[in-house]
Amino acid sequence: MSVAAVEARPRRVAPLGNYANNSSPAALQQGLDRRQRKRKRRTERHTLRHKERRMTKLDRVRKCGYVTVGGDGGGPGLRVSPDPKGGGNIAGFSGLLTCGSVWACPVCSAKIATRRAEELADVMRFGLEQGCRASMVTLTMRHHEGQSLKECWKALGKAWAAVTSGKQWRTDCERYGLRGWVKAVEVTHGSSGWHAHIHALLIWDDPIGLAEARHVGDRMWRRWTRALQRCGFDSLRRSADGKDLGVDVRMASLKPGHGSGLHEYFVKLSHEITGGQNKLAKGGGRTPFQILTDALANGEAADVHGWREWELASKGRRQIAWSKGLREWAGLGQEQSDEEIAAEELAAEDVLFLEPESWRELRDTPERVCKLLEVTEDGGYPASMALLDQWSMGYLVAKVYPRPKPPPRDHEHWQLRRDRLDESKRLVGSLARELSETGAWWRQLRELGIE
Numbered sequence: 001m002s003v004a005a006v007e008a009r010p011r012r013v014a015p016l017g018n019y020a021n022n023s024s025p026a027a028l029q030q031g032l033d034r035r036q037r038k039r040k041r042r043t044e045r046h047t048l049r050h051k052e053r054r055m056t057k058l059d060r061v062r063k064c065g066y067v068t069v070g071g072d073g074g075g076p077g078l079r080v081s082p083d084p085k086g087g088g089n090i091a092g093f094s095g096l097l098t099c100g101s102v103w104a105c106p107v108c109s110a111k112i113a114t115r116r117a118e119e120l121a122d123v124m125r126f127g128l129e130q131g132c133r134a135s136m137v138t139l140t141m142r143h144h145e146g147q148s149l150k151e152c153w154k155a156l157g158k159a160w161a162a163v164t165s166g167k168q169w170r171t172d173c174e175r176y177g178l179r180g181w182v183k184a185v186e187v188t189h190g191s192s193g194w195h196a197h198i199h200a201l202l203i204w205d206d207p208i209g210l211a212e213a214r215h216v217g218d219r220m221w222r223r224w225t226r227a228l229q230r231c232g233f234d235s236l237r238r239s240a241d242g243k244d245l246g247v248d249v250r251m252a253s254l255k256p257g258h259g260s261g262l263h264e265y266f267v268k269l270s271h272e273i274t275g276g277q278n279k280l281a282k283g284g285g286r287t288p289f290q291i292l293t294d295a296l297a298n299g300e301a302a303d304v305h306g307w308r309e310w311e312l313a314s315k316g317r318r319q320i321a322w323s324k325g326l327r328e329w330a331g332l333g334q335e336q337s338d339e340e341i342a343a344e345e346l347a348a349e350d351v352l353f354l355e356p357e358s359w360r361e362l363r364d365t366p367e368r369v370c371k372l373l374e375v376t377e378d379g380g381y382p383a384s385m386a387l388l389d390q391w392s393m394g395y396l397v398a399k400v401y402p403r404p405k406p407p408p409r410d411h412e413h414w415q416l417r418r419d420r421l422d423e424s425k426r427l428v429g430s431l432a433r434e435l436s437e438t439g440a441w442w443r444q445l446r447e448l449g450i451e
């Protein structure tokens with residue numbers, strides 16, 4: 001195993017509030033409030049995933065954040081490191097299975113969506129800095145009674161292919177200098193069934209204005225609608241109150257506070273898509289996570305069926321797709337899969353390993369799991385140890401070999417990064433297998449007098 005040395009006095013991490021240096025009391029309070037809200041949402045996501053275990057048909061979702069990698073015999077590691085985005089520390093577990101489901105897991109989906117939103121924002125910022133223009137088009141489809149979600153998804157794929165091909169599309173691309181696009185899929189459920197939306201970000205080399213962007217968006221919508229109709233579906237152009245729902249075109253802006261700033265929009269969108277179990281979907285419908293929440297709360301057959309249909313139909317579907325070459329142009333490097341993002345662990349030299357029996361007790365109370373993360377973020381391992389002592393749970397703080405630092409996101413380093421990632425995954429996998437083999441490691445440590 002890679003536990004290299006055991007420290008009697010674990011290294012302290014920065015205490016809470018270091019992000020608020022030279023901030024005013026109001027800014028400090030704002031930071032604390034934001035942190036509180038984030039923590040509340042994290043606990044909600046963990047609680048929902050825990051409850052979901054009794055309903056889901058997806059084995060990986062059932063095991064996500066619950067079972068240790070390589071079996072159920074070991075205990076996970078608790079890690080804490082400074083939050084790269086500022087705002088104190090961030091704590092998380094290592095050595096646990098993750099499902100990587102962007103559609104069916106409230107915890108993984110939030111992590112994946114956050115990363116995707118950051119990448120989208122990076123592309124937009126890069127494009128706008130290069131003097132490009134960015135517009136966003138939202139296309140909507142509706143489904144009719146009797147059509148399955150699977151059919152709906154299939155039609156969505158065909159319709160998007162029709163939007164981004166053909167002579168008309170090529171003409172528009174050339175005429176206005178389209179650099180590339182990114183699309184995100186969002187699905188909600190309303191009174192008439194499943195609704196799917198495609199949010200597409202278009203990056204233009206030429207300085208096109210809103211009128212041109214609308215013109216292109218309108219032509220996109222026409223191809224979209226025709227393709228949907230060929231599959232027996234329809235787009236939703238106007239709501240009952242005359243609101244244009246079928247196609248929504250906006251321009252992006254780098255200006256902070258700008259009403260249609262796409263960065264904010266995509267960050268907001270990612271939360272709406274994935275973390276919105278407590279919010280109503282637009283137009284009075286429900287997000288899939290709301291259906292899950294309702295199904296768990298009331299056990300109604302329609303909701304249970306709805307969630308099961310959702311799980312089956314969404315499995316393996318992509319939420320985000322990029323046009324060829326756009327990521328490379330923006331220096332984003334090769335795209336990580338959802339599973340890779342979900343499985344990423346915090347880099348930390350010291351790891352607090354939970355005793356296997358303690359983990360098996362702790363994992364059934366997600367509120368406690370989150371409480372442990374919170375105290376660790378606020379006070380480092382001394383605080384986590386104090387809390388675990390209070391709960392009479394066993395642990396061990398040990399040093400592990402540091403993981404390689406990710407190189408900067410550019411092309412030359414990318415292969416190197418992939419190689420290192422593969423190597424560390426292999427190491428982690430073999431370590432986890434060792435750890436889980438009948439808990440022998442734990443006994444060995446005890447025999448060595450290390451507890």
Ligand SMILES: [Zn+2]
Pocket residue numbers: 061064065098099100101105106107108109342
């Ligand atoms: Zn998951």
